[in-house]
Amino acid sequence: MQLKPREEEILRKIDRRRIPAHVAMIMDGNGRWARERGLPRSAGHRQGVETVRDVVRFSNYLGIKVLTLFAFSTENWHRPAQEINFLMSLPEQYLQTELPELVKNNVRVQLIGDPEGLPGQVRRAINEGLAATAKNSGMVLNFALNYGARMEIVRAVQALIRDLQQGKIEPSVNEATFAAYLYTAGLPDPDLLIRTGGEHRISNFLLWQLAYSELWFTPVYWPDFCRQHLLQAISDFQQRERRYGKISGE
Numbered sequence: 717m718q719l720k721p722r723e724e725e726i727l728r729k730i731d732r733r734r735i736p737a738h739v740a741m742i743m744d745g746n747g748r749w750a751r752e753r754g755l756p757r758s759a760g761h762r763q764g765v766e767t768v769r770d771v772v773r774f775s776n777y778l779g780i781k782v783l784t785l786f787a788f789s790t791e792n793w794h795r796p797a798q799e800i801n802f803l804m805s806l807p808e809q810y811l812q813t814e815l816p817e818l819v820k821n822n823v824r825v826q827l828i829g830d831p832e833g834l835p836g837q838v839r840r841a842i843n844e845g846l847a848a849t850a851k852n853s854g855m856v857l858n859f860a861l862n863y864g865a866r867m868e869i870v871r872a873v874q875a876l877i878r879d880l881q882q883g884k885i886e887p888s889v890n891e892a893t894f895a896a897y898l899y900t901a902g903l904p905d906p907d908l909l910i911r912t913g914g915e916h917r918i919s920n921f922l923l924w925q926l927a928y929s930e931l932w933f934t935p936v937y938w939p940d941f942c943r944q945h946l947l948q949a950i951s952d953f954q955q956r957e958r959r960y961g962k963i964s965g966e
């Protein structure tokens with residue numbers, strides 16, 4: 717992969733053996749990026765897809781094992797219909813052009829969120845992506861679509877109660893039993909959460925899974941987010957000490 721001198725420079729400061737295994741991203745600022753250019757919001761989302769393309773390639777190159785992208789929240793349905801329709805066309809657009817490369821690069825596409833609430837065309841595109849990459853063993857590319865963390869937790873509780881009532885599981889529920897009912901079952905929790913666009917909040921994203929994640933915020937709008945920023949986030953991550961509630965050095 718061809719890197720720019722500035723990217724090479726930051727990459728040299730990074731310990732390639734301590735790349736965060738799971739990076740989650742809240743991709744915010746598309747609308748403001750467009751407004752500042754006098755463009756329709758859709759132009760910001762379209763440019764956002766270009767960022768997704770490069771971030772996925774570069775994350776894979778860096779050896780990130782799981783990349784989770786918050787592409788559409790359960791709250792995003794409150795946006796104008798025209799914007800929703802445009803956002804719903806993006807997974808298909810992305811997969812149409814990128815799927816061959818994802819397959820070749822051993823990337824496995826996954827969905828977190830409620831597929832039932834998604835339009836048929838999105839479900840079909842995603843299912844095609846899931847099927848084509850199901851046997852891949854490299855980076856997991858997790859698209860959060862029609863995703864809300866509270867809904868995820870409530871559904872997990874409902875499924876767990878059902879299984880308890882049917883005697884499928886033991887009544888002694890612990891954290892691991894519960895986590896197996898979440899959309900992210902089987903995946904490690906995010907080590908690093910990146911949010912672009914300047915807001916400092918979680919916005920109903922991975923509430924359970926982010927318990928011990930390092931959080932990294934940047935005012936950069938998602939369409940302007942590039943390799944340099946991702947490297948900076950990883951470099952900052954590597955300088956932090958994750959104590960998980962313990963005392964330093966314990």
Ligand code: FPP
Nearest residue numbers: 743744745746747748764765787806807810
């Ligand atoms: C938030 O920015 C962004 C979204 C609701 C959509 C994010 C989607 C993408 C970046 C593209 C997804 C790509 C694929 C392949 C599925 P905003 O519009 O709320 O920005 P604003 O806060 O500046 O208005």
